[in-house]
Amino acid sequence: MDSIWYKILGAIVTVVMAFIVGLTYMGLSRKITARVQNRKGPPFYQNFIDALKLASKTSAIHHGFLHHVGPAFMMITSIMSVMIVPILTGDQWFSNLNFKGDLIFLLYIMVFGPLGMALGAGQTGNPNSAIGVTRGLSQMVGFEIPWVMALVALMMQYHTTSIVDLINVQHQSGTWLMFSSPFAFIAAVLAMLGMFRYSPFDIVGAPTELASGPVSENGGKYLFTLMSSNSIFAFAKLTLYVDLFLGGASNIPVLLLKTFAIYLIPMLYGIVSPRYRTEQAIRYFWGWPLFFGILAILHATVF
Amino acid sequence: MNTIVLIFVIFLGGAILTYFAGMLKGILKEILFLATVFVPLGLFYTQISTGDTFNIELAGFALKWAITPFSYLFALIVISVATMAAVFAVSAMRGTKNLGFFYANFILTIMAMMGILFSRDLVSFFIFWEIMTWSSYLMVVYRGEDVQKVGIKYFIFSAIGAYAMLMAIVIVYNLTGSMMIDTLVRAYPAFDFNMQILIPVLLLIGFGVKSALMPLHVWAPGAYSHAPMAYTSVFSGALSKMGIYGMVIVLVSLISYFPQGHWFREVIAWMGGITAVMGTLWAIKQDDAKKLLAYSSVAQLGYIIVGVGIGTPLAMMSGLFLAFMHALFKGTLFMVVGTIEKQTGTTNFTEVTGLIRKMPWTFLAALLSIIALAGIPPLGGFIGKWMLYESLMSSEHYFLVIVIFFSSTAAFLYCYKFLFGFFLGQEEKEWDYVKEAPALMVIPMLVLSFATFVFGVFPGLILNPINEAMQTLGYANTQGHLWEMSVIFNDWGNQVAMQPIIYAIIAIFLFFLIFLTLKSYKNTRYVTTKDISSSGEVPKEHENLTFSINFMQPFFRAVEPLMKRQIDKYYNGFANGMEALFDFTRRIYTGNGQTYAMYVVIFVIILLLLKNSFFG
Numbered sequence: 001m002d003s004i005w006y007k008i009l010g011a012i013v014t015v016v017m018a019f020i021v022g023l024t025y026m027g028l029s030r031k032i033t034a035r036v037q038n039r040k041g042p043p044f045y046q047n048f049i050d051a052l053k054l055a056s057k058t059s060a061i062h063h064g065f066l067h068h069v070g071p072a073f074m075m076i077t078s079i080m081s082v083m084i085v086p087i088l089t090g091d092q093w094f095s096n097l098n099f100k101g102d103l104i105f106l107l108y109i110m111v112f113g114p115l116g117m118a119l120g121a122g123q124t125g126n127p128n129s130a131i132g133v134t135r136g137l138s139q140m141v142g143f144e145i146p147w148v149m150a151l152v153a154l155m156m157q158y159h160t161t162s163i164v165d166l167i168n169v170q171h172q173s174g175t176w177l178m179f180s181s182p183f184a185f186i187a188a189v190l191a192m193l194g195m196f197r198y199s200p201f202d203i204v205g206a207p208t209e210l211a212s213g214p215v216s217e218n219g220g221k222y223l224f225t226l227m228s229s230n231s232i233f234a235f236a237k238l239t240l241y242v243d244l245f246l247g248g249a250s251n252i253p254v255l256l257l258k259t260f261a262i263y264l265i266p267m268l269y270g271i272v273s274p275r276y277r278t279e280q281a282i283r284y285f286w287g288w289p290l291f292f293g294i295l296a297i298l299h300a301t302v303f
Numbered sequence: 304m305n306t307i308v309l310i311f312v313i314f315l316g317g318a319i320l321t322y323f324a325g326m327l328k329g330i331l332k333e334i335l336f337l338a339t340v341f342v343p344l345g346l347f348y349t350q351i352s353t354g355d356t357f358n359i360e361l362a363g364f365a366l367k368w369a370i371t372p373f374s375y376l377f378a379l380i381v382i383s384v385a386t387m388a389a390v391f392a393v394s395a396m397r398g399t400k401n402l403g404f405f406y407a408n409f410i411l412t413i414m415a416m417m418g419i420l421f422s423r424d425l426v427s428f429f430i431f432w433e434i435m436t437w438s439s440y441l442m443v444v445y446r447g448e449d450v451q452k453v454g455i456k457y458f459i460f461s462a463i464g465a466y467a468m469l470m471a472i473v474i475v476y477n478l479t480g481s482m483m484i485d486t487l488v489r490a491y492p493a494f495d496f497n498m499q500i501l502i503p504v505l506l507l508i509g510f511g512v513k514s515a516l517m518p519l520h521v522w523a524p525g526a527y528s529h530a531p532m533a534y535t536s537v538f539s540g541a542l543s544k545m546g547i548y549g550m551v552i553v554l555v556s557l558i559s560y561f562p563q564g565h566w567f568r569e570v571i572a573w574m575g576g577i578t579a580v581m582g583t584l585w586a587i588k589q590d591d592a593k594k595l596l597a598y599s600s601v602a603q604l605g606y607i608i609v610g611v612g613i614g615t616p617l618a619m620m621s622g623l624f625l626a627f628m629h630a631l632f633k634g635t636l637f638m639v640v641g642t643i644e645k646q647t648g649t650t651n652f653t654e655v656t657g658l659i660r661k662m663p664w665t666f667l668a669a670l671l672s673i674i675a676l677a678g679i680p681p682l683g684g685f686i687g688k689w690m691l692y693e694s695l696m697s698s699e700h701y702f703l704v705i706v707i708f709f710s711s712t713a714a715f716l717y718c719y720k721f722l723f724g725f726f727l728g729q730e731e732k733e734w735d736y737v738k739e740a741p742a743l744m745v746i747p748m749l750v751l752s753f754a755t756f757v758f759g760v761f762p763g764l765i766l767n768p769i770n771e772a773m774q775t776l777g778y779a780n781t782q783g784h785l786w787e788m789s790v791i792f793n794d795w796g797n798q799v800a801m802q803p804i805i806y807a808i809i810a811i812f813l814f815f816l817i818f819l820t821l822k823s824y825k826n827t828r829y830v831t832t833k834d835i836s837s838s839g840e841v842p843k844e845h846e847n848l849t850f851s852i853n854f855m856q857p858f859f860r861a862v863e864p865l866m867k868r869q870i871d872k873y874y875n876g877f878a879n880g881m882e883a884l885f886d887f888t889r890r891i892y893t894g895n896g897q898t899y900a901m902y903v904v905i906f907v908i909i910l911l912l913l914k915n916s917f918f919g
Contacts, residue, residue, distance in 0.1 A: 060827055061827050061829070062828075063829070063832065064659065064829065066659065066727070068820070069812075069816060071819060072816050073812075075815045076808055076811050076815075079811045080808060080811070097807060099798070100803050102797045102799060104799075105680060105799045105804075108679055108680055108685055108688070109680055111677075111679060112680065115679065118719060119722060122719075122722070122728060125657070125727075125730065125832025125833070125848065126835040127729075127849075127850040128837075130723060133723075134716075137716050137719060137858075138857050138858040138861070141713045141715075141858065142861070144709075145708070145709055148705060148708045152701065152705065155696055156696055156699065160795050161696070161795065161797045162797045211836065211837075216836055221818070221819055225819065278858070278860075279858075279860035279861040282858070282861035283861055286861075293705075297701045297705075301699075
């Protein structure tokens, strides 16, 4: 298993799996949303059809080099996250770069892509894109605070910044961190609402208002890359939550079950919520989520 | 002649020569200037090793010049920024008036900084410190704009800092009878408690002014943005680090040696944290690139002060590493602004837009340094930020780490604003004439920004001198358990290995670049920024779609309460109060002889009236 080729093969398997799972989840969310709103909705595999269609299209225009490579920047973030986050505990195939980076590194690589993509969106000159980007960055400042507070609480309590070590902590103690650090879990879940950008925090894309915002000038291969990157990224984020709070997963069915359970939270919250304004969204995160973040840190320092 | 003396003789001679070389032809003058910057710094790099000393007796004081590994580290910062800024300045300042004055001051600043790093006694330290302050003050007022407001502010704060430092030096001389820094360090633990507090506070006021520590920072935005940009890259990149240099010596060599020192350093670290947050918020608000970068410098120096203030080995390493990185990327960014100012005539985001296709190399330099500033891997800024967070967490600074995180997340906002404001967005006809800057201006920027990339992948290149510097300050060797050539560890043994990560990033990027480009980039045609999707309507040529005014409006609606108070207002209030007081005294001292005679008479009458109660 030490050969470089095995590692590359493992990485490819991981990415393909993340891609498939992510797209399926998105398809399911469309279906569930439709059923809640009493519509029939598209089949759950609709997103695969969309992706295939986009990939086979040829683009007629581009807006310059940065716009051209923007989706590639986005891909770096998605794939690097999926490489760093441990997918299955103790599995050789999925242990890609797990030990080469830690939580802080992950937090920072997670903003690399959106910023690169934002630059690409900036070059198109579409004002909607730039407005979407400024909104997205503002919202990120909002939800990053409770999210980091939750992570800092975990890292301080267990004296490690490695995700693998945090999983091992849960294996040794036999309880999930969700129960042993409940405030951190609440703060992290509330922050997740912003991270997944479902309504009421869909101020970046903002359908019917900003014309899908930063993505608006992309089509064909560009949109395909962005779409698949989003699905991989979503899977990576869900797996991170499972690893941190739900004890990780040792086989794929358990992983799917746990990730989907987490995924339902922002999705179902989104279906019944109208959109916030940007400053309302930021203030939302600096209200209760921040309070729970402070509780989490106090909890971590006292115990 | 001793090489140390030779270096200063060349600097001083060069400064005088360039100043009086008004008659020389332009190119000769430029060569003279470059030679005066490069030759002594080259001599320093090749000839001077740690341990060389030079002693003279001056007016009864023994002066000692030597270089320690710690000052060598800061000398590396000065060398890298000063040489590149000098090359940049030659091309950027061509055609301006008073060129000799600019060159001479530039050289004097560099000489003063090297002098500060060489000084092992407080007398020469103070002299060089004053030369540095004066030469930078002259640069701030060089263009003659707003001298009253900006220049005076910088001057007053520098004076406050200098007097505080002078007072400390006098007290030290009074107590120890020696001006040597080593003597102070040795004698310090035996001082009584009041002196143990007073001396560091006075010294820190002096150093805090230069490193723009809140609340002593108010001069920085004005001064940084009013000096010529070629000089500001040295001003913000290297000169502000002299404050950090002094601060480290005070915090590590003095304050660590008294029992309550821990709390003292905690206060300094929190001041750094607040500086970082407020600097960042004000940076986001600026519409002028110079002001934005100036506030951003204040914020970045805040991070450095946090690291230096905490002072665990990892925190100190992160502070010094960030100091080095800040010199590189902020030096570059000020040069970028200088380039844009020269090519377009403005540095306002609301005026200039869409330069990316006209100035691609400048954009590349700006992009790399912005990524480094934002602390995004794999560039150098990330290494420093990572070490800072990890050190804060392992030293149990729960809330300080959140403060720093908030500030560096909010920093993305002004990073994007900088890149978008200048380079992206709508391309307007107004700026069609703009061309890429000359190679002499572009190359220094690219060199500095690529350096941040190299140091991001191989942080060991910088951490090695930092390690040696820290050992002279009394830290243990950190190589192997806190860092290797391209791996960094925290106190709990977790690691980030840069090399596999960088390979993975490059591989992913290349793969998708090929995927996107194959049958795509060549076959598609470039369309202008007017040819965009806008709900089915086609924007006409004259329609203005530029988005640059109130760029981060929604964010400010959310953080309004934080920004209501401004320390500047309090200073202005204080200044107005003082002015009223002086006005009142002026009414007493009218300058009229008869009034004074009257005062005398009144005084005598009072004396006579109260004679009995006083002398009775």
